Amino acid sequence: MLFQRFFGSSNDRKVKAMTARVAKINALEPQIQALSDEALRAKTTEFKERLAKGETLDQLLEEAFAVVREAARRVLGQRHFDVQLVGGMVLHQGGIAEMRTGEGKTLVATAPVYLNALAGKGVHVITVNDYLAQLHGDWMGQVYSFLGLTSGNIVHGLSQGQRQAAYNADITYGTNNEFGFDYLRDNLVYDAGEMVQRGHHFVIVDEVDSILIDEARTPLIISGPTDDRSELYKTIDLLVKDLITDPTTFDHDEKQKQVILTEWGAEKIEDILMSGGHLAEDSAGLYDAANVSIVHHVNQALRANVLYTREKDYIVRSGEVILIDEFTGRMMQGRRLSEGLHQAIEAKEGAHVQPENQTLASVTIQNYFRLYSKLSGMTGTATTEAQEFGDIYKMDVMEIPTNRPVARIDDDDEVYRTEAEKNLAILKQIEDCHLRGQPILVGTVSIEKSETLSELLKEHKFTDAKGKTVKGVPHNVLNARYHEQEALIVADAGIPGAVTIATNMAGRGTDIQLGGNVDMRVLKWRDEQLGLGIEVTPEMAIKRKAEIETEIADLKVQALAAGGLFVLGTERHESRRIDNQLRGRTGRQGDPGHSKFFLSCEDDLLRIFAGERLDGIMRTFGVQEGEAITHKWLNGAIATAQKRVEQRNYEIRKNLLKYDDVVNDQRKAVFEQRAEFMDATDLSDVITEMRQDTIEDLVTRHLPPKAYAEQWDVEGLHEHVVAMLGMDLPIAQWAGEEGIANEEIQDRIQKASDARAIEREAAVGPEQMRNIEKSFLLQMVDLQWREHLMHLDHLRNVIGLRGYAQRDPLNEYKTEAFSLFEKLLVDLRQNVTRWLMTVEFSYAEPEEPAPLSNYTEVHMDPLTGENAVQMGALPDGLSVEQRQALPLSALPDGWQQTGRNSACPCGSGKKFKHCHGTLI
Known part of the structure; x- marks a missing residue:
């Protein structure tokens, strides 16, 4: 304390050092003010040329900040305060600037954004909602445009072409969800030209605590529809509603936000389900393996009826269950809970029950933002979470003094x-x-x-x-x-x-x-x-x-x-x-x-x-x-209770990240390999290598190297060669030859398979064969990765039970996940080989892969163990251009008279002109 009194805190010393640079910026102001608009704009070209010659962004900082300050004064009528320039320096260095409400954080971002955009690699600015992304992007975009840079906005409802244009701009504004889901969608397309993002260079996150802390409890997941089971949800809901009239049938833990059946409750629901014929025939009881799905639906119905409260966690509007964000109190239009929970709430409220979804791709908020070469953020409240920002993101929090005393x-x-x-x-x-x-x-x-x-x-x-x-x-x-x-x-x-x-x-x-x-x-x-x-x-x-x-x-x-x-x-x-x-x-x-x-x-x-x-x-x-x-002591006691909750939430997020880190290396490897496959024009070497590895695996499994010939499974190898390669080879005859080794048999199968591959290629032509190989390979990567994610989801749900056997669940998860990934690679080689060697090719109209509008964007909440979901498409699955091309008659009856600035009758919460009103 005595040291701080004389020398200031660490924060004070950092601010003081930056204030010295602000003095240099202020000294440049008269010189910059004397420039004409054209000369000021020409500074951008000059800075880019100096960067190309070897100067660094840090060396350009004072001049660039002075140029931005003058541009903002001319265009917006706003001149950066000195403390705003200090905040901009913190952002440029990849830290968090904590600035009080009303200190002008939106303007603060313009200086580091402009400076880093000079590198030409793209700068992303993340906001908490579409409204702010559009507002701040258009507002600050005037400054960037004045200085000769381009800017774009990523908001919900843009077409693919519009997204590509926005990402190709020097500066791109948008929400964390849009950026994260675009990253996942880019890894689901089948043509590199359909990708929208161009890399992750520098990002500034507004309300950084809300996005990187609160939202980080919820991984981003893209999923696709599965079979409709709405009647089952309704049936289970009625049974559970009857069950919970007796409070002894379940335990509700408010601290942990969990609810489970008691032993008596499990017995009671088992009797009800059995008497109603809902359990599998010949099953031993409710917890028999054959009834796993029923148990899952019962648990979700229990959570829906006990944990989720109407008007607090969700509202029902026009027969639709709409979730409410616990942090902002806003309706999350189109957002859904997954793993059957949203369907259970719909059944509870008597709303239309929509089908469930299956995971196609996922990433946590933490691992998405750690893709960026430089990550920074700003907020009014970050100090209480400084440890987490340091541990997870390697970002230091710096308090910026207010422009005027509080x-x-x-x-x-x-x-x-x-x-x-x-x-x-x-x-x-x-x-x-x-x-x-x-x-x-x-x-x-x-x-x-x-x-x-x-x-x-x-x-x-x-x-x-x-x-x-x-x-x-x-x-x-x-x-x-x-x-x-x-x-x-x-x-x-x-x-x-x-x-x-x-x-x-x-x-x-x-x-x-x-x-x-x-x-x-x-x-x-x-x-x-x-x-x-x-x-x-x-x-x-x-x-x-x-x-x-x-x-x-x-x-x-x-x-x-x-x-x-x-x-x-x-x-x-x-x-x-x-x-x-x-x-x-x-x-x-x-x-x-x-x-x-x-x-x-x-x-x-x-x-x-x-x-x-x-x-x-x-x-x-x-x-x-x-x-x-x-009393002040009472304030301290309340703050201590809050700290306990915050610590618990931090542990949840840290635990989530530990598990996702296990998958993250696998995700990067698969996504990078997939991108290479998309960029390649000839994958024949990859296909040949997969076929050779598959044959080697088959021979090693059925004809072990150190086994006697009498111990070989020749019949099994023959069956697998027929099924995998489509060839009826005389393997039993080869194996009967005196003194033959398994390597010789493997070599003969390799040569026969190479000859068959050449024949099949000649039948369709080399160019067509290259297209078929690429298409099969990409589709098989997606299919295997999808199944891998499903297996990992199931593994996560049960791995905690291994703690009862005194084994660390995380280490167990790492081991199992690695084994599953090895299996994925083997299955990928075998499936690609089998399809390309056995499927009969015929010419037909090409089938388009499932459009992204059929996909759903999921946001899992580990506090309740459930998922929140953001719908991925425009209403009706139409692009903006398609909707604008439709006639007035395409609107439902009565909608044609809706005022342009009135709320849209569809209940989206948007103005009519920004929603279905774009039809006209």
């Missing part, structure tokens, strides 16, 4: 005995802020909690400034149900007296500005005018914007006088980062602000980890009804 006041938590008492205190605080004209943002942890609070506010009676008794506090609710109005609700949250209830404030992308947001107000006014059929001229827009700016300036003065934005947390989240993100919404850029959390012993976090003990303490000290406990 004036926010953070009060100690208030803890009440019951939720009812807590809610009453929350209502009083909201009422107080509303009457004083102080904007208040109320953070909740679920849709259910936000809507409960909304109902309480509607019924709340209070005395207004005029002394009248009023019922209902005016307020806005921001959660998954109102996702479409998200930006507008957030933009208005800083108006004096505004009350905004938000399910979660992480990565909302729109700043809460005191007095209101000018740009959003102008946008809203434009939409209103267009809705009335009034054409907006540039003169009208300029005049209205000036009026709005004046109104907002007056409102900001009122909000500041009332104390700035008040942030009220109704509950502590499992993660301290989520709480810090909520707190960070107030006190931006030196504004005053206030934050406080209201808790009760009935909240999930306290109830599970410290509820009884805390309630006992409150009773001991005689805390009266309506009174709260407030």
Whole structure:
């Protein structure tokens, strides 16, 4: 501590070193400002030439940053603060810049993005959702375009050609899901020209903690459809619903988010299934090998009915079960749970049950982002996860000072005995802020909690400034149900007296500005005018914007006088980062602000980890009804509970990565080999080598080298040669020759197979044969890899049981996975050889491989052992161009009259013009 007092922390010393470079950038400013637009743009060409001559990006940093700062000033009217340049340097070095909300992280990224894009290898910028990818890409794209660089956006719904164009740009914005799934899809195509990504050079991840920590619990998986078993789900669901009316039939562990049948429950469901004829005939019972599938469906139905709650984990809209992101509170449109869990929830809710899916390709978030040569990120909350960033990604977290001193006041938590008492205190605080004209943002942890609070506010009676008794506090609710109005609700949250209830404030992308947001107000006014059929001229827009700016300036003065934005947390989240993100919404850029959390012993976090003990303490000290406990020690105890949950989640992610690392080397080998096969024009040498290895394996297996001739399995070898090579050779006769060795028999089979291969090639022609070989080989690689992934999935599900035998499950998994991979290589050689040597070729119309629109993108959640899935295709499986070419009559009845800016009737949550409205 004494050392830090005199010399500063490690973070302070790093910031100080970078501040010295900022001084050099500032010294260049007068010189750069004197350049014309053309001369400033010409700097890009100059930098590229200097790089080609041997200069490094680090040597160009000061000049490049000065050029970007000036371009942003001219194009956007925004000049980088000194601390923003420091943040840019951290990103360029491959670290994490922790910057408070409102410090302009979007602008920070432009400097390192421009600098690294000069190398011409492509720079990727990852955001948390499509809205921000489009917004930031278009907004900052103006700066890059001004400087002569190209930029593109990767969002859901693009055609393959549009994706290729976006990836070929110098800078590409998009979400982690889109980038990860594009990587997997690139390894499913059959022509190198269909691949969209061109490598992994440099990436900046916005909200890096949300993506690399929260999302990292969920591997990306592409899967394809299997058989429809909807009736089975419905039947099992009814049986399980009847079963769980007796709470002794299952154990529910809230801490671990698990539910299992008790011994009594297993016996009871076994009797029910047996009497209903659902178990396999002649089976010994429920856990007989023949009933594995039924047991799986029972477990999934149990999880659906006990672990998943409507309005919290999912909502049902238009008969469709739509998942809710636990971190952002948003609807995950098109996202599904896999391994039968989503189907079990659909059966539970009486919705249409859609078919399951089978894994085709997968990768974890960690291993995808570790493909990049340089990985960096930015967020407002990363320090609490610094260890994980260092261990997993080799990234250092650096706190960037704020541009202005923080004036926010953070009060100690208030803890009440019951939720009812807590809610009453929350209502009083909201009422107080509303009457004083102080904007208040109320953070909740679920849709259910936000809507409960909304109902309480509607019924709340209070005395207004005029002394009248009023019922209902005016307020806005921001959660998954109102996702479409998200930006507008957030933009208005800083108006004096505004009350905004938000399910979660992480990565909302729109700043809460005191007095209101000018740009959003102008946008809203434009939409209103267009809705009335009034054409907006540039003169009208300029005049209205000036009026709005004046109104907002007056409102900001009122909000500041009332104390700035008040942030009220109704509950502590499992993660301290989520709480810090909520707190960070107030006190931006030196504004005053206030934050406080209201808790009760009935909240999930306290109830599970410290509820009884805390309630006992409150009773001991005689805390009266309506009174709260407030103390710094209490804050520490709550933080400790959160740390325990965070540590558990870290262990889950680390464990997931350990298992995926086992597969990662195999994945890289298969994907690299597959890419080589796609690029090759002649694979005949590979095919010949596979055939020779297959023959050697067959001979070695049936005619062991050190065995006597009498011990040879000649008949078995003959059968396999007929089946594998399509040749009826006199192997028994050869084996009867005196003194013959197994090497001689192998050589004769090799020569015979080579002759047969030449004959088959002559029948179809050399060029056609090369195409057949390439097509067969790629399809067989995919088929074998798919089966390999399925085997590994099954292995993961049972490998933990080996711990009971005092054996390390991870080491067991490594051994088994290696054996399975060796089997994959052997099976690949044999299957390719068998197909090319035995299949009769005939000319027919070529069959297209299954289009990617039939595939589903899966996101597994190891907290529950289930998967969340992102659908991989546009509605109806059409490309953007195909949809735009369709006539108006192609729309369902009644949809033709939908307004362009109205919500699409399909329930996607998008505006009509961005969804089915593109048809017209």
